[in-house]
Amino acid sequence: MHHKxxxxxxxFMFLFVITCAFAPVTKAQTTQKSTMEVEEPESxxxxxxxxxxxxxxxxxxxxxxxxxxxxxxxxxxxxxxxKKDLTLSIYExxxxxxxxxxxxxxxxxxxxxxxxxxxQALANHHYLKAAEYWAKKDEKxxxxxxxxxxxHFEHAVVWSGHKFESGEAIVMKDIHTVADKLIEGKKWTTxxxxxxxxxxxxxxxxxxxxxxxxxx
Numbered sequence: 001m002h003h004k005x006x007x008x009x010x011x012f013m014f015l016f017v018i019t020c021a022f023a024p025v026t027k028a029q030t031t032q033k034s035t036m037e038v039e040e041p042e043s044x045x046x047x048x049x050x051x052x053x054x055x056x057x058x059x060x061x062x063x064x065x066x067x068x069x070x071x072x073x074x075x076x077x078x079x080x081x082x083k084k085d086l087t088l089s090i091y092e093x094x095x096x097x098x099x100x101x102x103x104x105x106x107x108x109x110x111x112x113x114x115x116x117x118x119x120q121a122l123a124n125h126h127y128l129k130a131a132e133y134w135a136k137k138d139e140k141x142x143x144x145x146x147x148x149x150x151x152h153f154e155h156a157v158v159w160s161g162h163k164f165e166s167g168e169a170i171v172m173k174d175i176h177t178v179a180d181k182l183i184e185g186k187k188w189t190t191x192x193x194x195x196x197x198x199x200x201x202x203x204x205x206x207x208x209x210x211x212x213x214x215x216x
Contacts, residue, residue, distance in 0.1 A: 143182025
């Protein structure tokens with residue numbers, strides 16, 4: 001009986017320690033799950049386009065709104081110029097979702113053009129962040145931002161119907177290469193990083209002019 005009485009406080013103490021140790025982990029996992037629920041918009045655009053063609057307009061509108069949630073999240077950390085473009089795309093996509101839901105959008109091109117402009121805005125946002133991180137000599141963040149800028153630019157090109165010329169394809173390959181070097185910690189030169197950031201900015205600017213809506 002004495003041994004059982006002696007063991008009870010130890011058992012309770014063990015249970016208390018286990019509870020305290022796992023409680024923060026559960027909270028962290030919940031927070032991480034909540035953050036991850038806002039997905040990259042490209043998959044949402046693809047699904048919205050697919051359901052639009054199938055005439056499932058409610059589903060198409062729903063996926064457009066999911067993409068808007070991501071743009072809003074990015075706008076929260078964007079630089080002044082980047083935020084302006086993202087805000088314009090958010091407004092355009094919210095309006096588009098409402099019109100799609102009502103059956104007021106009959107043009108597939110109108111949908112694609114809006115998705116192209118959204119990706120262009122995201123590409124510009126990440127390009128500006130890459131320049132900002134590079135000025136601070138944060139190599140890894142520069143690499144990730146440069147990579148994101150390149151990927152969103154390429155999505156914008158596809159949605160806009162623009163075709164890559166051979167020279168542009170080489171430029172994009174070089175941008176991906178230097179971005180990967182920065183991310184993976186491989187050898188790079190200051191010249192190639194600066195060139196990569198400058199080139200993606202130029203490509204985004206050229207595409208942005210082509211993707212501007214005719215009626216503002």
